[in-house]
Amino acid sequence: MSYQEKKNIVSLISTILIFGSYCGAVYVRYYDANLAGAELFRFWGAVILILIPVTIVAKVIIEIVFIIINRIATKEMEPSFADELDKLIELKAMRMSYFVFILGFLLAMGSLVLQMTPSVMFVILIFSGFISDVASSVTRLYHYRKGV
Amino acid sequence: MLPAALRGFITIGKEYKMGQSHISNHIRSLRFNHNEMTQQQLADQVGVTRQTIVAIEKEKYSPSLELAFRIARVFQLSLEEVFAYEEDPVH
Numbered sequence: 712m713s714y715q716e717k718k719n720i721v722s723l724i725s726t727i728l729i730f731g732s733y734c735g736a737v738y739v740r741y742y743d744a745n746l747a748g749a750e751l752f753r754f755w756g757a758v759i760l761i762l763i764p765v766t767i768v769a770k771v772i773i774e775i776v777f778i779i780i781n782r783i784a785t786k787e788m789e790p791s792f793a794d795e796l797d798k799l800i801e802l803k804a805m806r807m808s809y810f811v812f813i814l815g816f817l818l819a820m821g822s823l824v825l826q827m828t829p830s831v832m833f834v835i836l837i838f839s840g841f842i843s844d845v846a847s848s849v850t851r852l853y854h855y856r857k858g859v
Numbered sequence: 860m861l862p863a864a865l866r867g868f869i870t871i872g873k874e875y876k877m878g879q880s881h882i883s884n885h886i887r888s889l890r891f892n893h894n895e896m897t898q899q900q901l902a903d904q905v906g907v908t909r910q911t912i913v914a915i916e917k918e919k920y921s922p923s924l925e926l927a928f929r930i931a932r933v934f935q936l937s938l939e940e941v942f943a944y945e946e947d948p949v950h
Contacts, residue, residue, distance in 0.1 A: 713910050794907040795923055858919025
């Protein structure tokens with residue numbers, strides 16, 4: 712298995728773990744909170760704003776740990792640059808991620824049209840962000856394994 | 860916005876269906892005939908990662924024209940002596 716494949720598998724697992732842990736923590740802490748009006752929007756705004764830096768920091772830490780463990784176990788060096796194949800795969804992954812998120816965004820707007828609660832809209836929006844991240848990793852993994 | 864998103868999905872779908880490359884190459888045999896050059900050595904000479912050379916040899920990736928020329932130049936051959944284009948039998 713190539714370095715890029717291993718890196719993407721780690722990225723996929725870390726995305727699922729971080730998002731799962733964060734959602735679990737938010738649910739346990741606020742499941743009985745009775746929020747309404749401006750308070751509800753403030754809550755969801757905070758949930759999204761905290762999720763972004765938490766994900767970035769956790770992913771950076773996991774990637775550093777992966778690089779160290781991989782270096783010790785296989786003596787394999789991380790590629791020092793991204794060549795044309797890496798850039799092409801990255802573009803395809805970004806495009807897939809973009810389309811998945813757009814679909815989620817449309818579903819979120821659709822939920823408002825169907826008179827669902829704002830909480831449902833925010834849940835769909837956050838979940839589509841997660842799915843788009845997963846789609847990006849899966850696309851990268853697919854292309855590194857099967858080719859472009 | 861919706862038609863653009865749908866068009867994107869259709870395009871992605873078509874790409875995944877097309878899949879296989881029609882460009883074959885003799886890089887593996889050429890490497891062995893060149894003092895058993897390793898994939899890493901070839902990658903260093905043409906400025907890509909070893910993974911990309913692996914993908915090209917397995918015909919999982921068709922290199923850009925520039926990279927194809929650089930590879931051919933390493934072996935001091937013309938492009939057609941390293942790469943071959945095979946017509947799709949369906950078309």
